Amino acid sequence: MRIVSIVAERLAYGIGLLVAVLVLNFFLIRLAPGDPVQFLIGEMGGASEQFVREIRASYGLDRPLLEQLGIYLLKAAQGDLGRSFYYNSPVLDLFLSRAGPTILLIATATVVSLVAGTVLGVLSSRRPDGLFSTVVTVFSLIGYAAPVFWTGLLLVILFASYLPIFPVQGMRNLALQGNALTVALDIAHHLVLPALTLSIIYMAQYSRLARASMLEVLGSDYVRTARAKGVSETNVVFKHALRNAILPVITITGLHFGQLLSGAVLVEAVFNWPGLGTLAYDSILRRDYPTILGLLFFAAIMVVIANVLTDLCYAWADPRIKTGRQSA
Amino acid sequence: MTNTAIPSENDIVASSPTREALHMFLRNRAAVLGVILLSAVLLLTIVGRIVYAVDPFDIVGAPFTAPWTDKSVPLGTDHLGRNILAGLISGGLATLTVGGAAALLTLGIGLLVGALAGYFGGWVDEMLMRLTEFFQVLPSLILAMVLVSLFSPTLTTVTIAIGLVSWPTTARLTRAEFLKLKQLEYVKSARAIACSDAYIITRIILPNALPPLVISATLVIGAAILFEAGLSFLGLGDPNIMSWGLMIGTGRPYALDAWWVIALPGFAIFLTVLAVSLIGDGLNDAFNPKLRDR
Numbered sequence: 001m002r003i004v005s006i007v008a009e010r011l012a013y014g015i016g017l018l019v020a021v022l023v024l025n026f027f028l029i030r031l032a033p034g035d036p037v038q039f040l041i042g043e044m045g046g047a048s049e050q051f052v053r054e055i056r057a058s059y060g061l062d063r064p065l066l067e068q069l070g071i072y073l074l075k076a077a078q079g080d081l082g083r084s085f086y087y088n089s090p091v092l093d094l095f096l097s098r099a100g101p102t103i104l105l106i107a108t109a110t111v112v113s114l115v116a117g118t119v120l121g122v123l124s125s126r127r128p129d130g131l132f133s134t135v136v137t138v139f140s141l142i143g144y145a146a147p148v149f150w151t152g153l154l155l156v157i158l159f160a161s162y163l164p165i166f167p168v169q170g171m172r173n174l175a176l177q178g179n180a181l182t183v184a185l186d187i188a189h190h191l192v193l194p195a196l197t198l199s200i201i202y203m204a205q206y207s208r209l210a211r212a213s214m215l216e217v218l219g220s221d222y223v224r225t226a227r228a229k230g231v232s233e234t235n236v237v238f239k240h241a242l243r244n245a246i247l248p249v250i251t252i253t254g255l256h257f258g259q260l261l262s263g264a265v266l267v268e269a270v271f272n273w274p275g276l277g278t279l280a281y282d283s284i285l286r287r288d289y290p291t292i293l294g295l296l297f298f299a300a301i302m303v304v305i306a307n308v309l310t311d312l313c314y315a316w317a318d319p320r321i322k323t324g325r326q327s328a
Numbered sequence: 329m330t331n332t333a334i335p336s337e338n339d340i341v342a343s344s345p346t347r348e349a350l351h352m353f354l355r356n357r358a359a360v361l362g363v364i365l366l367s368a369v370l371l372l373t374i375v376g377r378i379v380y381a382v383d384p385f386d387i388v389g390a391p392f393t394a395p396w397t398d399k400s401v402p403l404g405t406d407h408l409g410r411n412i413l414a415g416l417i418s419g420g421l422a423t424l425t426v427g428g429a430a431a432l433l434t435l436g437i438g439l440l441v442g443a444l445a446g447y448f449g450g451w452v453d454e455m456l457m458r459l460t461e462f463f464q465v466l467p468s469l470i471l472a473m474v475l476v477s478l479f480s481p482t483l484t485t486v487t488i489a490i491g492l493v494s495w496p497t498t499a500r501l502t503r504a505e506f507l508k509l510k511q512l513e514y515v516k517s518a519r520a521i522a523c524s525d526a527y528i529i530t531r532i533i534l535p536n537a538l539p540p541l542v543i544s545a546t547l548v549i550g551a552a553i554l555f556e557a558g559l560s561f562l563g564l565g566d567p568n569i570m571s572w573g574l575m576i577g578t579g580r581p582y583a584l585d586a587w588w589v590i591a592l593p594g595f596a597i598f599l600t601v602l603a604v605s606l607i608g609d610g611l612n613d614a615f616n617p618k619l620r621d622r
Contacts (some may be wrong), residue, residue, distance in 0.1 A: 262469030
């Protein structure tokens with residue numbers, strides 16, 4: 001199966017990427033002004049002489065640079081990304097406990113923006129000069145230009161003060177007792193605004209892309225052929241055109257995943273969503289370097305996984321990939 | 329076109345591609361709106377500083393004065409009683425300077441990497457594209473956060489951080505242009521008369537690759553401004569220099585008490601980025617007549 005080899009290739013590439021991130025982290029700590037120990041245990045003081053010596057020994061900070069790098073990579077390979085000195089717990093545990101909410105937020109935002117963006121784009125491609133198309137274009141311009149944290153804060157103001165139908169902070173109502181379904185509904189209720197905020201930018205971009213892509217596909221020979229043999233307009237649009245027009249949208253979604261993660265940091269900070277973004281925000285305020293550096297590594301892992309998923313989606317949407325047949 | 333029967337020399341000049349593009353651009357209402365908006369923002373931040381010289385860090389009134397209620401502070405005050413209008417004027421300069429400088433750096437790195445990769449090909453291309461991919465898949469905001477927090481936040485580190493994480497798109501675009509253009513006859517003739525690689529890259533290919541790169545530069549500027557605002561909002565801007573993002577970041581805990589503390593600086597960012605992207609769209613339509621119908 002070709003798809004297996006594509007995924008394997010991606011994974012190998014991903015592992016290379018992760019090692020590169022670790023090497024980058026390693027050199028950043030050494031390039032930054034100050035003693036590397038300061039970045040490993042915090043600069044606030046309070047660390048005993050003995051603890052500093054222990055850290056120096058365990059990271060081999062008195063050894064040659066390359067050996068230090070080796071120790072650092074080995075530690076990371078064993079899941080030791082250092083210890084957060086603010087939360088006083090291993091960075092890896094911290095990430096594992098915070099990854100769920102972020103994945104939930106990002107997955108929801110991706111699905112919403114992909115579906116809504118494609119639908120808007122397809123509808124507006126039906127009449128490229130019509131009113132609806134203009135509205136979609138204006139919307140996509142606004143969605144691009146508005147800073148995501150600003151949109152989020154405006155929604156917070158709106159829904160907290162004037163229209164209190166959605167919660168604006170956090171992920172769960174801790175006072176709420178109940179079974180799994182009640183909790184799930186509560187989380188979904190809290191998810192509405194953060195997911196909406198994050199979706200808006202990408203909805204804007206995907207609608208633009210889907211529109212352009214649809215316009216191109218609708219002008220192609222096979223669509224004309226389909227129309228000529230009397231296929232209904234709905235089938236032409238959804239079966240013949242959309243299936244091809246959606247390919248660039250999927251590609252861009254995969255490429256955007258890193259950006260989506262960046263957006264999630266800002267959105268989580270706005271809504272106090274208890275995921276990696278809030279963790280990043282809090283760690284920056286406290287200059288908790290092991291956590292900040294680990295975050296970059298963890299983000300890279302998520303990007304690699306997302307890329308594999310994108311490839312699978314692509315193979316599903318474009319059967320030519322699976323069989324390895326070249327497009328004519 | 330004029331109505332005279334015999335074309336004069338002026339008519340020939342008038343139909344040059346640049347003139348035609350300018351004409352197209354000026355007929356595009358959205359693009360003209362972009363130019364007007366951007367001029368207004370620049371006027372506010374540059375002339376405003378001279379006309380309205382109030383220190384944005386000075387406490388000038390009661391905290392949380394609403395806009396349009398007190399003539400001495402037309403747009404109200406924040407949680408410390410600092411003048412919002414002064415903040416907008418002064419913060420604009422920081423946001424635009426960092427955005428502009430970061431965009432220049434982004435374009436500089438992108439052009440260099442893209443030009444070298446596209447022109448030389450082979451292992452140079454392979455290496456540089458690996459590097460580009462690496463920076464492209466990493467979440468740029470998180471990487472910039474790491475850089476700024478390790479190297480203390482100042483205007484310079486923020487600018488460099490944004491430039492270092494944003495260049496891959498420009499590099500890819502430049503590479504694609506160079507790959508296309510280096511096949512053309514005039515580049516081959518330049519090589520045949522023994523022009524140096526540096527001369528061919530900078531004097532022969534680059535000028536012809538510029539139009540699409542200029543258009544993409546507008547996107548880069550918009551993105552850099554948004555980026556700066558995001559970093560400042562997260563508390564990673566220079567704390568001693570007022571910027572629009574910093575205003576939103578410091579005002580955030582009081583968002584529910586005073587909407588204007590958040591809404592006004594954000595609106596300024598929004599208008600600026602909107603203006604730049606309208607101009608970019610206008611340029612794109614003007615230089616790509618084929619895409620005009622999209």
